[in-house]
Amino acid sequence: MAVRSERLELRAEEEVDEDNEASYYDYEDELEAFSDGEPGCEDGVLGDSLNGEVKPRILLMGLRRSGKSSIQKVVFHKMSPNETLFLESTNKICREDVSSSSFVSFQIWDFPGQIDFFDPTFDYEMIFRGTGALIFVIDSQDDYVEALSRLHLTVTRAYKVNPDINFEVFIHKVDGLSDDHKIEKQRDIHKRANDDLADAGLERIHLSFYLTSIYDHSIFEAFSKVVQKLIPQLPTLENLLNIFISNSGIEKAFLFDVVSKIYIATDSSPVDMQAYELCCDMIDVVIDISCIYGPTESEAGLPYDKESMAIIHLNNTTVMYLKEVTKFLAMVCFLRKESFEKKGLIDYNFHCFKKAIQEVFDVRVKVQQNRKLLSQRRWSKLSMSNGVCSSNNNNNNPH
Numbered sequence: 001m002a003v004r005s006e007r008l009e010l011r012a013e014e015e016v017d018e019d020n021e022a023s024y025y026d027y028e029d030e031l032e033a034f035s036d037g038e039p040g041c042e043d044g045v046l047g048d049s050l051n052g053e054v055k056p057r058i059l060l061m062g063l064r065r066s067g068k069s070s071i072q073k074v075v076f077h078k079m080s081p082n083e084t085l086f087l088e089s090t091n092k093i094c095r096e097d098v099s100s101s102s103f104v105s106f107q108i109w110d111f112p113g114q115i116d117f118f119d120p121t122f123d124y125e126m127i128f129r130g131t132g133a134l135i136f137v138i139d140s141q142d143d144y145v146e147a148l149s150r151l152h153l154t155v156t157r158a159y160k161v162n163p164d165i166n167f168e169v170f171i172h173k174v175d176g177l178s179d180d181h182k183i184e185k186q187r188d189i190h191k192r193a194n195d196d197l198a199d200a201g202l203e204r205i206h207l208s209f210y211l212t213s214i215y216d217h218s219i220f221e222a223f224s225k226v227v228q229k230l231i232p233q234l235p236t237l238e239n240l241l242n243i244f245i246s247n248s249g250i251e252k253a254f255l256f257d258v259v260s261k262i263y264i265a266t267d268s269s270p271v272d273m274q275a276y277e278l279c280c281d282m283i284d285v286v287i288d289i290s291c292i293y294g295p296t297e298s299e300a301g302l303p304y305d306k307e308s309m310a311i312i313h314l315n316n317t318t319v320m321y322l323k324e325v326t327k328f329l330a331m332v333c334f335l336r337k338e339s340f341e342k343k344g345l346i347d348y349n350f351h352c353f354k355k356a357i358q359e360v361f362d363v364r365v366k367v368q369q370n371r372k373l374l375s376q377r378r379w380s381k382l383s384m385s386n387g388v389c390s391s392n393n394n395n396n397n398p399h
Helices: 018-024 025-034 068-079 081-086 124-131 145-161 179-199 218-228 236-247 273-293 341-397
Strands: 040-042 059-064 093-097 105-108 133-139 167-170 207-211 250-257 261-265 309-313 318-324 329-336
Touching: 025 059, 025 218, 059 068, 059 145, 068 081, 068 105, 068 218, 124 145, 133 145, 145 167, 145 179, 167 179, 167 218, 179 207, 179 261, 207 218, 218 261, 218 273, 236 250, 236 261, 250 273, 273 309, 273 318, 273 329
Parallel strands: 059 105, 059 133, 133 167, 167 207
Antiparallel strands: 040 093, 093 105, 250 261, 250 329, 309 318, 318 329
């Protein structure tokens, strides 16, 4: 039985209520006081232009030398973990847009550990109000008493400004610890952090904890789970994947962002870390071979297109199958060798799945366009009202 993309009920999502959109943009009114410079490092606070698409903002916070900049470089710049040893300490707020060469669309703000963003001259309310996720990095190989104190202060302040923030704690640099020691560290940090919140009467704040290291795939998996919470279409994507694998004899399927190797969705079955690592390695192989044998023109861009496809037979009768979904997305599947004999059915179902994915994100484009039009109308009205006020002031003050 093939997946039928026509079953999708998308009409409700296409209808954008203007009143709701206006409330969605309430916090954006405050952005006019901030700069709209190019992504990079700045001395002050950075703002976003009102371009119609409000990108979720992810804040990277933590004490100095906890590994924040290394995480960003490894995940989004493909820097070798060993090269991060030569990174200079961050002394300014660094903002990066990751939507230019990737499907996932958000901003990352890397805060230096020594900055006092609760200084009265620093508008932390503005920053937290536009934030989707706050990642606090704790160095597991260091004394984390001060880090936990800073975490509590940061979370409580941020929650008062924006209760909808997802609070994520990366217990970082665990590559040098034994498995038992990792679990012990996580349990201790989890207990202390939640006890501090309970003592402050803030049990309703939820903290998510991840054991991470830039020397394995744990940092990519952790970032995947952080980003998934910021994707409003996630339930629809998971449902589509469930339908696809159930009708195709597939055991596990991931939807990957090819550039960052973040998986933006998977089916409802549990994620096995080893399977995720194999997917990342497969994507690397496809990109590397495409770089060697693919287009040579400078304008070709990413060596990944609609013809990209790969099949790997493992020595345990399992087959890995990679197919291009969109310009930046790929599906990686695990299935048995006997199931792969029905490749024609799988490809047909994949075609239906790909069509459904396109419909889902066509809706997103329409919503973004509606937001842009609404934003332009609001700012046009604001400019006109300011012009009227200025004219009246001139008339009331004749020379």
